[in-house]
Amino acid sequence: MEKLPSGGVNKPVWLWWSRAGATEADVDRCWQSFLRRFDIEHTFRLFKQALGWTKPRLRSSEAADRWTCLVIAAYAQLRLARPLATDLCRPWEKPTEPNELTPARVR
Numbered sequence: 001m002e003k004l005p006s007g008g009v010n011k012p013v014w015l016w017w018s019r020a021g022a023t024e025a026d027v028d029r030c031w032q033s034f035l036r037r038f039d040i041e042h043t044f045r046l047f048k049q050a051l052g053w054t055k056p057r058l059r060s061s062e063a064a065d066r067w068t069c070l071v072i073a074a075y076a077q078l079r080l081a082r083p084l085a086t087d088l089c090r091p092w093e094k095p096t097e098p099n100e101l102t103p104a105r106v107r
Contacts, residue, residue, distance in 0.1 A: 013031065015030055015031055015034055017030060046102075050104050050107060053067070053068070053071045075103055078107055082099055082101050083099060084098075085105070085106045
């Protein structure tokens with residue numbers, strides 16, 4: 001088993017598949033999707049907490065669609081602005097390279 005950067009040991013990941021006859025490509029897609037869920041969950045958390053996606057009380061679905069488009073555009077701008085941002089880390093945080101800053105840190 002490979003060691004993690006923290007010195008710990010990787011534990012096996014158990015995934016469940018409900019369909020019979022899974023191909024090797026199906027299994028690969030399943031575990032790769034599982035690994036990407038962390039990124040997706042944190043993106044939605046950023047949308048909600050830092051960018052205020054769920055704050056406004058919109059009365060129409062059209063307004064909600066427009067607001068969602070604005071939040072996604074703001075997220076894209078934060079991703080594009082990474083090389084321009086400087087990391088203002090707290091004293092207990094490790095400095096991060098500009099090309100590795102998260103959108104929340106760029107904000």
